[in-house]
Amino acid sequence: MTAEDSGRVDEAELIRRSERDPSAAGRSGLGVWLEGANDARPMRGYDILDPGTYRYLGTRTVWLRDPFPFGRGGEPIARKGAACSTALMSSVIVDRPGGSEAERSARVGG
Incomplete structure (x- = not known):
């Protein structure tokens, strides 16, 4: 029995990738x-990964068309091609929730 026979879709068919996408940094x-298969969202949200280590670097959202509030006329929320990005600048592993004061300071760069 194949994935198609059981009504499931192979996950690999749904995951797409592109190269050289920039994070906010x-x-x-x-x-x-x-x-x-029937994705009608006006934007595409990417997770950006380091190509060598697959470490998470951040996100990028790109609008594929002009999205209008509630699907009606007026001014669009964003313009086709507009992008918004985030970047993960640092992360730490702690041995308990919240970690120590030094660990919390390191996370916020202080």
Whole structure:
């Protein structure tokens, strides 16, 4: 029995990738996103990964068309091609929730 026979869709068919997508910090990486068969969203949200280690670098959202509030006329919320990005600048592993004061300071750069 194949995945198609059971009504399931192979996950690999839904995961897409692109190369050299920038995070908000300007680091290039692999952009990966989940794409549905009938995906009607006006934007695509990428997770940006380091191409060598697959470490999470941040996110990037790109608008694929002009989205209008509630699907009606007026001014669009964003313009086709507009992008919004985030970047993960640092992360730490702690041995308990919240960690120590030094660990919390390190996370916020202080």
